[in-house]
Amino acid sequence: MFDPDPDLIAALRRARRIVASTGAGISAESGLSTFRDAQTGLWAKYKPEDLATPQAFQRNPRMVWEWYEWRRSIVATVEPNPGHAALARIETARPDFLLVTQNVDGLHAKAGSRNLVELHGNIRRSICFDQRHPAESWTRGEDIPPHCAQCGSLLRPDVVWFGETLPPDALRRAQQAAADCDLFLSIGTSTLVYPAAELPYIAGSNGATVVEINPDATPLSRLANFVVREKAGIALPAIAAAMLGKP
Ligand code: NAD
Numbered sequence: 429m430f431d432p433d434p435d436l437i438a439a440l441r442r443a444r445r446i447v448a449s450t451g452a453g454i455s456a457e458s459g460l461s462t463f464r465d466a467q468t469g470l471w472a473k474y475k476p477e478d479l480a481t482p483q484a485f486q487r488n489p490r491m492v493w494e495w496y497e498w499r500r501s502i503v504a505t506v507e508p509n510p511g512h513a514a515l516a517r518i519e520t521a522r523p524d525f526l527l528v529t530q531n532v533d534g535l536h537a538k539a540g541s542r543n544l545v546e547l548h549g550n551i552r553r554s555i556c557f558d559q560r561h562p563a564e565s566w567t568r569g570e571d572i573p574p575h576c577a578q579c580g581s582l583l584r585p586d587v588v589w590f591g592e593t594l595p596p597d598a599l600r601r602a603q604q605a606a607a608d609c610d611l612f613l614s615i616g617t618s619t620l621v622y623p624a625a626e627l628p629y630i631a632g633s634n635g636a637t638v639v640e641i642n643p644d645a646t647p648l649s650r651l652a653n654f655v656v657r658e659k660a661g662i663a664l665p666a667i668a669a670a671m672l673g674k675p
Contacts, residue, residue: 430666436654437670439637443611448515449528449602449627450660453616453642455535457509457661460502480589485557489582493573496585500551508539511615511660514668516540521672526609528602530617530624532587545598545605547624549587556581599623606630615641616660619648628652 440446452460474495478484485492516539519525527544529536532551536544554563556576563583566574573582588594602624606612612631619625628648632638640652641663649655656663669675 430658430662432656432663432667432670433654434670436639436656437667439611439639439654440667440671443609443637445524445526445605445609446518446522446611446613447526447528447602447605447609447627447631447636448518448613448615449530449606449617449624450515450536450615451530451617451619451621451624453618454511454529454660455506455509455531455533456616457511457659458506458533458535460506460533460535477590480587481591482557482589483591485582485584485589489557489584490572493582493584496551503533503551506533506535508535509661511664512536512539512541514664515615517668517672517675519543526602526605528605528624528627530621532585545602547588547594547598547602549585549595551585551587553586554583555586557584558582562586594623602627603630606636607634609636611637611639613639613641614646614648614652615664617642617646619646 479492479495512535515527519541525543527536527541529546530548532548534550534552554566555561556563556579558581559579561576561578563576566583576583606627607630609631612628614628628638632651638652639654640648641656641658641660643657643659
């Protein structure tokens with residue numbers, strides 16, 4: 429039984445603007461492994477840095493597309509867990525709540541979060557390589573990858589690859605929200621991947637209370653005002669219940 433720190437609950441109740449930032453750890457309890465752990469079976473001999481880059485796609489678009497089809501097939505079988513649900517519940521009670529995620533699995537949206545910034549895109553969507561035209565759907569036919577219906581160039585997943593910049597509007601919105609919030613929750617992220625990793629530091633340097641929820645220590649742990657050494661799927665439902673009452 430996890431009992432949240434009463435001082436943390438008081439700070440959450442007091443905060444006018446709350447921002448949460450999540451990483452791969454929040455989806456671990458849904459059964460999704462982290463990027464590096466995902467290198468199993470057929471793909472074990474490939475490093476993410478060799479597959480998740482524009483150069484890899486240009487070299488071998490079929491291989492990269494098929495790697496993402498494999499990852500999509502895994503994502504399609506998993507469901508949001510109580511951690512995702514608790515964040516959606518906090519948003520319902522506190523419409524000023526903003527959720528920023530590095531995850532590309534779409535599980536926050538599936539759990540009902542709407543005030544959501546997907547900093548690294550979403551593996552369930554595709555865009556075309558040349559013009560970034562969004563592709564709502566595509567046929568799994570002879571062409572691998574399929575072609576863009578608008579310009580004919582190859583489709584690729586709508587995610588941020590190594591060496592690519594983040595969508596500027598999404599990044600600006602996240603940075604502004606971090607600078608303006610009173611309380612920042614960093615959940616299930618190693619805080620090693622920039623620029624997402626700088627968000628809690630932006631919040632902290634603007635006077636916000638910084639909270640880390642992660643079973644393991646990260647570089648952020650020393651700065652955080654509250655450190656919750658617990659899994660997100662255990663900690664977040666208990667925190668939401670203490671903050672908002674039983675669902
Ligand atoms: P990371 O793999 O670097 O770190 C995961 C963190 O989660 C670790 O600090 C770990 O201690 C913690 N963790 C593990 N289980 C947890 C749990 N049950 N509750 C709370 N925390 C838990 O992940 P990152 O910081 O998100 O950075 C990796 C990059 O890889 C990101 O850019 C992300 O886009 C991408 N990625 C996305 C997914 C996804 O969409 N599900 C999965 C893997 C990687």
